[in-house]
Amino acid sequence: MKNHVYDYRKFVLAGIALVIVLCYIVRLAFLQLSNEEYKSRADNNAFFNNVIFPARGVIYDRNGELLVYNQPAYDIMVIMREVHNLDTLDFCRTINITKKQFDDRMAQIKNRNKNPGYSTYTQQLFMPQISSEEYGILQEKLFRFHGFFIRERTIRRYATDHCAHILGDVAEVSQTEVDNDDYYDPGDYIGKQGVERSYETELRGVKGVQILLRDARGRIQGHYRNGVLDRKPIPGKNLTLSIDSKLQALGERLMEGKMGAIVAIEPKTGEILCMVSSPSYDPHRMEGKQRGTQMMDMQRDPLKPMLNRAIAGTYPPGSTFKTSQGLTFLQEGIITSSTAYPCYRGFVTKGMRVGCHGHGSPLPLIPAIATSCNGYFCWGLYHMLNNRTKYKNIQEAMTTWKDYMVSMGFGYKLGVDLPGEARGMIPNADYYDRRLGQWNALGVISIAIGQGEVTLTPLQIANLGATIANRGYYITPHIVKAIEDGKIADSLLVKHTTRVDTMYYNLVVEGMRKAVQGGTCRSANTSMYEVCGKTGTAQNRGKDHSAFMGFAPKNNPKIAIAVYVENGGFGATFGVPIGALMMEQFINGKLSPSSEARATSFQNRHIDYGTRER
Amino acid sequence: MTGQNNSSKGIFLSIDWVTILLYVILIVWGWFSVCGACYDFNNPDLFSWETNSGKQIVWAGTSLVLAAVLMLIEKRFYDTAAFVIYGAMMILLAITIVIAPDTKGSRSWLPIGGSVKIQPAEFAKFAVALALGKLMGEYGFSIRKVKDIGTAIGLIFLPMILIIAQKETGSALVYFAFFLMLYREGMTGSLLFTGFACVVYFVVGLTFSQDHITNMPVSIGEFTVLLLGMSFTICMVWIYCRNLKAVKIMAYTCAGATLLAMLFSIYVIPFDVCYILFGLCILMIGYIIGLAIYTRMIRYGLIALFAIISTAFFYMTDTLFQHLDNHQRIRIEVLLGIKDDPRGAGYNVNQAKIAIGSGGLFGKGFLNGTQTKLRYVPEQHTDFIFCTVGEEEGFIGSAGVLIVYLLFIWRLIAVAERQTERMGRVYGYCVLSIFLFHLFINVGMVLGLTPVIGIPLPFFSYGGSSLWGFTLLLFIFLRMDAERNLKRQ
Structure with missing residues (x-):
C-alpha cells in the first residue's frame, strides 16, 4: 500500500462527519426542545375550526302565536383563484347589480387593508343575504360562474308587524362584543335590542365545531382524529312572551300619531301583557341586509322611534301618583279614612297656591282620589313633612317618604327583562339639601301630585296599578313567560311587598272605583266588569x-x-278612553262594535308634535 | 469446481453484514417516514399501489433484488468495464438533455413507458466513482502529476457540466463530494481549506452586505471578508513557511493601519475603511510575491494565489450570484436571512422548521403529524422527508436517524480503509463522500442551515431512481469488499 502518510486523513473525514452530525443534533435540540412557538404555529397552520351555527330560538306570544322565526338566507361567496372565464355582464344581470358595483366589490375584497383575512384560496364574502328568489335564479346559472359559491345562513324574520321594541333585533357583533365575550367571533350574530338582547344566551344556543385539517392552500383534507373532538351545535331555546299580540296590536293602533306608551301587566304574575311605545316601527325593517340603512334613518328621526318609551321614557306621573301618596299618609298615620282637607280651588297657604278644579270641600280620601283633588294631597304631604312629633326633622320625614316610594317600585329600575330600562326619579332629603340648601315642605309640595322632581317610567306607573290591584305587592314585571327546556330567572318571580298594609289599599281601590263611577274616569265605566282607575x-x-x-x-x-x-291634554282626553278599550280587549278578548268604532276614531286622532328635537 | 465453491463461500462469509444491517435499518425507517409524509386521509391504505408508500415498498423490494444481483458480479467486470460504463453513462446524460421532457424547468427525467420515469443523473454517480477508482488504481498514478490530477478532475467535471445543462444544479453540486476522496488520496489540504474559505466568504459577505457598521459608511460583509482573507493568509504564511518575521511585519502593519483608518473614519472624516483594507491586501500580496521571488519557495506563490483568490472572490460573488438560477439565488438569500418572508421564498424552510419544531422530544407519533401530511412542507416526501421524521418521531427519532447515518459512514470509512487495492478504496471513499454530502446538504437545508438545494436524503426520500442509484453505489462497493480475502488465497 502506498500513501501511508495520508492514513491520518481517515480520521479527518470521520471527524468531519461527526462534527456535521453533532451540529445538526444541537440544531434539532434547539428547534424541538427549547421552543414552544413552533408547536402553536403548527396547530394554527393545520387545524381549521369549522363553526356550525345552531338555529336561534324562535319567539311566541302568550297564546302561542309565532312572532319571530328563522329563514334561510344565502350569501354569495367567491374563491378568487378559481374565478376564470366569467361572463361578468351575465353574472351582474343575474344578481341585479351593475358592472361598476361588481368591480368595486371585487376591489374591496382584494384590498387587504379592508379585508385583512384575504386569501385567494379561501372563500370570501361577495354579497350577503340574497333572497330565495335571487338564489333560485342564480343557482341555475351557478355552474357557469366558476369560483362563486353559495353559503347558507339563517336570518331573523318577523311574523308580526308589531312588538318591534319588545322583540328587538339581531345583527353582526361589534368589536367590543367580541372582545368582551369569548363566545363570539367576528361575523357572528348577536341580539342587539329587546328580548333578542336580554335573552341572547338562551336564544343563541351553543355553537358546534368540526375540527378539520386544512392543507397549505386552505383546502380541507378531512376530520381531525375522525371527528372525536367535534361538537354538535345545541339549538337555541324557544321563548314564549307574556305579550298578548292582539292586545299589543290594538295598543299600537290606538297610539298611532301620538307619542307615549301603554303598559299592561297581569297583576298576579307580573307578566307584561302589552308594552306599546309610540312612535314605533315595523320590525320587518330590521330584517336582513337593509338593517343598517334603516337603523340610520330611524336614529336620525327627531321623534326617536327606536326609543322604547315604555321603559326608557321618564315622565311626571301627574295625578296617578296621588294613589301612592294616599297610601303613604294612611300608613304613616298622617291621615285616616275620615281625615278631610279643605280645597278652595286649590292648595292655598302662606302665599303658596297649587290650583285645583271645582269640587266639594272639604273632602276625605276616597272622594279626593275620585275627583283628583290637588289640595288634599298637598295638605297630606305638608302635614307629613312638618310632623315634628313623628320625625325629628324634615330630612327624616322626607327619607321616610322616599322609602315608601321605593317600596312601591319607584326610583330604581324594576328589573324588567329588557335592556335599556330607566330608573325614573324619586327625590330624597339629600337631593334637596344639595339642590336647595335650606328647604321646607312648601318648596317641594308639588311632588305630592306627581309633579316637580318626580318622574316615573310608564312601566312603573303600570306597576303601581298592579300593586294596588294586588292590594300591596307586585311581582317583578317581566316579558318572557316561559323558556322552552328552561326556567325564567328567579329574580323575575320575586314578590315585592310594599310598606303599606292591605286595608289601606282597599281604601285607595275604593277611591279609584269611585273615580270611574263618577269621578275623572267616568268614560271608562262599563257594566261588564268593575273598572278602577286614576287619571x-x-x-x-x-x-x-x-x-x-x-x-x-x-x-x-x-x-x-x-x-x-x-301632550294629550287632560287624562280623560286620551288616557282614560284608550285604557278602557285596552281593558275591554283583554278581558273580553275582543272589542264590541261600538268600542271598535271608538278605537278607529282614536286611531285617527293624531297629535301635532311639530318637528322640535326631543 | 471446488475453487469456485470456495470462493462463493468465502465471499458470502466476507460480506460486510454490519453495513447491510445499517442499510436495511435506514430503508425500513425511510419507508415509515414516507408513509407519514404521504398519508392521505381519504385513502388510508399504506400498502396500496395507489399511494407513494405502497410504491416505495416496491422500490425497496426491487432494490434488494438489485443488491442480490450486484453481489454476483465480480470486481473484475468493473475493473474491465469502468470506462465503458462511464462513457455510456455520459452519452445517456447527454441524450437526456435533448430528449427529456420539461419537468418543472428541468430536463433530467427519462420516461420509460407508462408513468415510470428514471433520472440518469442518479445513476451517473457510480459510473464516475468507478472511473475514478479505475483511473487512480492504475499503476503509476500520482496525484502530484498535473496530468493525472487533471484527468481525475476532468472525469468529475464532465458529468457536472452535463447535469447543469439538464438544469439540475443541485444534483451537479453532489460531484463536489469527490474532492473529499481526493483529499484522502493525497490532494493538498489547502485546496479543501480554500474551498472552505470560499464558502465562509460567500456566506458572510452576502449575509451582511447590506448592513453597515454603526455610524460608518462601511459594509460589515465587505469589511469582515477582507479582514478574514488577510488573517487566513497570515496564518498560512505561519503554518506553511514558518517565517515569523514576515508574519510579524504583515500582522502589525495590517492591524495598525486598519485601526488608524477606523479611528480616522470615526473621529475625523467618515469614509469607507474597506478601501484601506483593499489596499492592504494588495500590499500584502505584493510582499508575499516578493518573498516568493526572493526565497524561490513555490509555497509563497501559492499563498499569494490564495490571497488573490480571497480578495477577488468576494468581489466576484455579486457577479456570480447573478449567474445562479433565480430560484437558487432566492433560496440562498433566504437561507442567509436576507429575505425572510414567510409566505414568499422563505416559506419552504420556515414550514420545515415549524414541522420539525412541533415534534418536540418524542414527536406526535406515527401518522399523527399534521404539517407534513397537509402539504405545508413542500416536497415533503422527497427533499423535505426529514421534516416528517422530526414531526412524527421527535428529537429522539431525528437524532437517531443522524446517529445511524454517522455509524453508517464510519463503517464505510473502516471498510474502505481495509481495501487491499487502491481502486476499492477510492471507490469506497467516493461512495461515503456522496452519502455524507447528501446528508450534509439535505438535513442542513431542512434545518435551515445550508442552502435549499434539491437533493434527496439517501434511503429516506421517496423515489425509485434515487433508491436504486444509492443501492447500486453501495453494493458494488460491498461486493468489491467481499473479494478482499480472495486474492490472498
Missing part, C-alpha cells in the same frame, strides 16, 4: 301629558294598565 294630567313645558292608570276587574283583577300620551 293623570301632567304639566310640562308644552301641553299637558294625558295619563291613565287603572285595573279591572276590581276584585280578582286580570289586568293593570298605564297609558301615557305626551
Whole structure:
C-alpha cells in the first residue's frame, strides 16, 4: 500500500462527519426542545375550526302565536383563484347589480387593508343575504360562474308587524362584543335590542365545531382524529312572551300619531301583557341586509322611534301618583279614612297656591282620589313633612317618604327583562339639601301630585296599578313567560311587598272605583266588569301629558294598565278612553262594535308634535 | 469446481453484514417516514399501489433484488468495464438533455413507458466513482502529476457540466463530494481549506452586505471578508513557511493601519475603511510575491494565489450570484436571512422548521403529524422527508436517524480503509463522500442551515431512481469488499 502518510486523513473525514452530525443534533435540540412557538404555529397552520351555527330560538306570544322565526338566507361567496372565464355582464344581470358595483366589490375584497383575512384560496364574502328568489335564479346559472359559491345562513324574520321594541333585533357583533365575550367571533350574530338582547344566551344556543385539517392552500383534507373532538351545535331555546299580540296590536293602533306608551301587566304574575311605545316601527325593517340603512334613518328621526318609551321614557306621573301618596299618609298615620282637607280651588297657604278644579270641600280620601283633588294631597304631604312629633326633622320625614316610594317600585329600575330600562326619579332629603340648601315642605309640595322632581317610567306607573290591584305587592314585571327546556330567572318571580298594609289599599281601590263611577274616569265605566282607575294630567313645558292608570276587574283583577300620551291634554282626553278599550280587549278578548268604532276614531286622532328635537 | 465453491463461500462469509444491517435499518425507517409524509386521509391504505408508500415498498423490494444481483458480479467486470460504463453513462446524460421532457424547468427525467420515469443523473454517480477508482488504481498514478490530477478532475467535471445543462444544479453540486476522496488520496489540504474559505466568504459577505457598521459608511460583509482573507493568509504564511518575521511585519502593519483608518473614519472624516483594507491586501500580496521571488519557495506563490483568490472572490460573488438560477439565488438569500418572508421564498424552510419544531422530544407519533401530511412542507416526501421524521418521531427519532447515518459512514470509512487495492478504496471513499454530502446538504437545508438545494436524503426520500442509484453505489462497493480475502488465497 502506498500513501501511508495520508492514513491520518481517515480520521479527518470521520471527524468531519461527526462534527456535521453533532451540529445538526444541537440544531434539532434547539428547534424541538427549547421552543414552544413552533408547536402553536403548527396547530394554527393545520387545524381549521369549522363553526356550525345552531338555529336561534324562535319567539311566541302568550297564546302561542309565532312572532319571530328563522329563514334561510344565502350569501354569495367567491374563491378568487378559481374565478376564470366569467361572463361578468351575465353574472351582474343575474344578481341585479351593475358592472361598476361588481368591480368595486371585487376591489374591496382584494384590498387587504379592508379585508385583512384575504386569501385567494379561501372563500370570501361577495354579497350577503340574497333572497330565495335571487338564489333560485342564480343557482341555475351557478355552474357557469366558476369560483362563486353559495353559503347558507339563517336570518331573523318577523311574523308580526308589531312588538318591534319588545322583540328587538339581531345583527353582526361589534368589536367590543367580541372582545368582551369569548363566545363570539367576528361575523357572528348577536341580539342587539329587546328580548333578542336580554335573552341572547338562551336564544343563541351553543355553537358546534368540526375540527378539520386544512392543507397549505386552505383546502380541507378531512376530520381531525375522525371527528372525536367535534361538537354538535345545541339549538337555541324557544321563548314564549307574556305579550298578548292582539292586545299589543290594538295598543299600537290606538297610539298611532301620538307619542307615549301603554303598559299592561297581569297583576298576579307580573307578566307584561302589552308594552306599546309610540312612535314605533315595523320590525320587518330590521330584517336582513337593509338593517343598517334603516337603523340610520330611524336614529336620525327627531321623534326617536327606536326609543322604547315604555321603559326608557321618564315622565311626571301627574295625578296617578296621588294613589301612592294616599297610601303613604294612611300608613304613616298622617291621615285616616275620615281625615278631610279643605280645597278652595286649590292648595292655598302662606302665599303658596297649587290650583285645583271645582269640587266639594272639604273632602276625605276616597272622594279626593275620585275627583283628583290637588289640595288634599298637598295638605297630606305638608302635614307629613312638618310632623315634628313623628320625625325629628324634615330630612327624616322626607327619607321616610322616599322609602315608601321605593317600596312601591319607584326610583330604581324594576328589573324588567329588557335592556335599556330607566330608573325614573324619586327625590330624597339629600337631593334637596344639595339642590336647595335650606328647604321646607312648601318648596317641594308639588311632588305630592306627581309633579316637580318626580318622574316615573310608564312601566312603573303600570306597576303601581298592579300593586294596588294586588292590594300591596307586585311581582317583578317581566316579558318572557316561559323558556322552552328552561326556567325564567328567579329574580323575575320575586314578590315585592310594599310598606303599606292591605286595608289601606282597599281604601285607595275604593277611591279609584269611585273615580270611574263618577269621578275623572267616568268614560271608562262599563257594566261588564268593575273598572278602577286614576287619571293623570301632567304639566310640562308644552301641553299637558294625558295619563291613565287603572285595573279591572276590581276584585280578582286580570289586568293593570298605564297609558301615557305626551301632550294629550287632560287624562280623560286620551288616557282614560284608550285604557278602557285596552281593558275591554283583554278581558273580553275582543272589542264590541261600538268600542271598535271608538278605537278607529282614536286611531285617527293624531297629535301635532311639530318637528322640535326631543 | 471446488475453487469456485470456495470462493462463493468465502465471499458470502466476507460480506460486510454490519453495513447491510445499517442499510436495511435506514430503508425500513425511510419507508415509515414516507408513509407519514404521504398519508392521505381519504385513502388510508399504506400498502396500496395507489399511494407513494405502497410504491416505495416496491422500490425497496426491487432494490434488494438489485443488491442480490450486484453481489454476483465480480470486481473484475468493473475493473474491465469502468470506462465503458462511464462513457455510456455520459452519452445517456447527454441524450437526456435533448430528449427529456420539461419537468418543472428541468430536463433530467427519462420516461420509460407508462408513468415510470428514471433520472440518469442518479445513476451517473457510480459510473464516475468507478472511473475514478479505475483511473487512480492504475499503476503509476500520482496525484502530484498535473496530468493525472487533471484527468481525475476532468472525469468529475464532465458529468457536472452535463447535469447543469439538464438544469439540475443541485444534483451537479453532489460531484463536489469527490474532492473529499481526493483529499484522502493525497490532494493538498489547502485546496479543501480554500474551498472552505470560499464558502465562509460567500456566506458572510452576502449575509451582511447590506448592513453597515454603526455610524460608518462601511459594509460589515465587505469589511469582515477582507479582514478574514488577510488573517487566513497570515496564518498560512505561519503554518506553511514558518517565517515569523514576515508574519510579524504583515500582522502589525495590517492591524495598525486598519485601526488608524477606523479611528480616522470615526473621529475625523467618515469614509469607507474597506478601501484601506483593499489596499492592504494588495500590499500584502505584493510582499508575499516578493518573498516568493526572493526565497524561490513555490509555497509563497501559492499563498499569494490564495490571497488573490480571497480578495477577488468576494468581489466576484455579486457577479456570480447573478449567474445562479433565480430560484437558487432566492433560496440562498433566504437561507442567509436576507429575505425572510414567510409566505414568499422563505416559506419552504420556515414550514420545515415549524414541522420539525412541533415534534418536540418524542414527536406526535406515527401518522399523527399534521404539517407534513397537509402539504405545508413542500416536497415533503422527497427533499423535505426529514421534516416528517422530526414531526412524527421527535428529537429522539431525528437524532437517531443522524446517529445511524454517522455509524453508517464510519463503517464505510473502516471498510474502505481495509481495501487491499487502491481502486476499492477510492471507490469506497467516493461512495461515503456522496452519502455524507447528501446528508450534509439535505438535513442542513431542512434545518435551515445550508442552502435549499434539491437533493434527496439517501434511503429516506421517496423515489425509485434515487433508491436504486444509492443501492447500486453501495453494493458494488460491498461486493468489491467481499473479494478482499480472495486474492490472498
